[in-house]
Amino acid sequence: MKNLCTVEELEIVEIEIDEEIEKKNLKDFISTSLKLKNINLPKNKKIILNYIEELKTYQLILVEIEFKYLEIELFYKLYEQNNKNETIAFLYKNYFLIFKNDKFYYLQRIEENIQSIELLNYLNKNFEIDIHNFISVNSEDLYLKDDLLNDKNYIEYFNLKKSYSFFIYITYLIFLLLIFIYFYFNQNENLPQNIQTFDSSSLEKEYKFNSFEEKSRKIIFKIYQNNLNLINFEFDTNIIKIEVISQSKENIYKFLEDKEIVFLSSSIDYEEEKNTYKAKIDVKLFE
Numbered sequence: 001m002k003n004l005c006t007v008e009e010l011e012i013v014e015i016e017i018d019e020e021i022e023k024k025n026l027k028d029f030i031s032t033s034l035k036l037k038n039i040n041l042p043k044n045k046k047i048i049l050n051y052i053e054e055l056k057t058y059q060l061i062l063v064e065i066e067f068k069y070l071e072i073e074l075f076y077k078l079y080e081q082n083n084k085n086e087t088i089a090f091l092y093k094n095y096f097l098i099f100k101n102d103k104f105y106y107l108q109r110i111e112e113n114i115q116s117i118e119l120l121n122y123l124n125k126n127f128e129i130d131i132h133n134f135i136s137v138n139s140e141d142l143y144l145k146d147d148l149l150n151d152k153n154y155i156e157y158f159n160l161k162k163s164y165s166f167f168i169y170i171t172y173l174i175f176l177l178l179i180f181i182y183f184y185f186n187q188n189e190n191l192p193q194n195i196q197t198f199d200s201s202s203l204e205k206e207y208k209f210n211s212f213e214e215k216s217r218k219i220i221f222k223i224y225q226n227n228l229n230l231i232n233f234e235f236d237t238n239i240i241k242i243e244v245i246s247q248s249k250e251n252i253y254k255f256l257e258d259k260e261i262v263f264l265s266s267s268i269d270y271e272e273e274k275n276t277y278k279a280k281i282d283v284k285l286f287e
Helices: 023-036 071-081 116-127 139-150 165-189 200-207 212-225 249-256
Strands: 011-016 045-052 057-064 088-092 095-100 103-109 134-137 229-236 239-246 262-271 276-284
Touching (some): 011 103, 045 103, 057 103, 071 095, 071 103, 071 134, 071 139, 088 116, 095 116, 212 229, 239 249, 249 276
Parallel strands (some): 088 134
Antiparallel strands (some): 239 276
C-alpha cells in the first residue's frame, strides 16, 4: 500500500524512568532526554509516545512524516475481533506488538535466537499475557484489513514543540562568559613579563572541557525525572541555584540523593496554602 510505513521502518527510542512524569512536565522531559541521548529530532519525524507502566519506560516511536498510514494500524481490526478488554500480543515478523486498553501500547523487535517459549514467558511475567492472548499474524492475513485505514486515524501522535527559553538563557550566560574571558586576556597582554599570566591550558584540563549547557541539561533532566516542578534556575560563578516545588517531599529527597550531582546546600519549606513543598538547592557545576 502506498504511503504505508512498515514496522521495519520505525525507529524505537526508550527512556527508563522511576515513575510516570506529570503531563505538564512531559514535553520538557522528553526533549531533554533526547538531547542527552544525542538524538536530534528532524522536522520530518513525528512521535508516537507511550508510557509502559510495567517496564517503567517511555517508548518513543519515530515515524517519517511522509507516511500517511502505519502498518501497526492494521492490527486494530484483529484486536477488535478478539477481546479488546484484555491485553493482547501479536507476533509479526521479527516483532511483537502489544495492544492494551483499546489502543496500541508497545512495540519491540525480537532477538533472532529467542525461542517462542522464552518470549511467552517474558510477556507473561511482564504483561500477564498468556498463550490465549498471544496471536501469530502473517502478512497475508494482516493486509486483508487494509480497508480499515480509510475509516479513521488510529494513532495519536505526540506533539513535541521545543521550548527554547532555557537554552536562550544558557546562550546568554555563555555570551557573558566569553566577554569576560576576552577582556581578561586583553588586560593580561599589557601586564609586565614578570607577572604570571592566566594559564588557559590548565583551565581546560581542570574543567575537562565539560560543557555548561550539557551539565545544566543533565540537572534539568534529573529534576523532571523525579517529577519536580522547576520554578527558578540561576547561575552564579560555579554554582547553580535551583528552586523546585512538589506535593511529594519524598521526590525532593530522592533528587537530593542523586550521586551524579554535587549538592552544596538545600532547604525545604512546606507551603500550607498550596499544599506543596518548596526546595531551594545550590549545586556545584564543575569539580
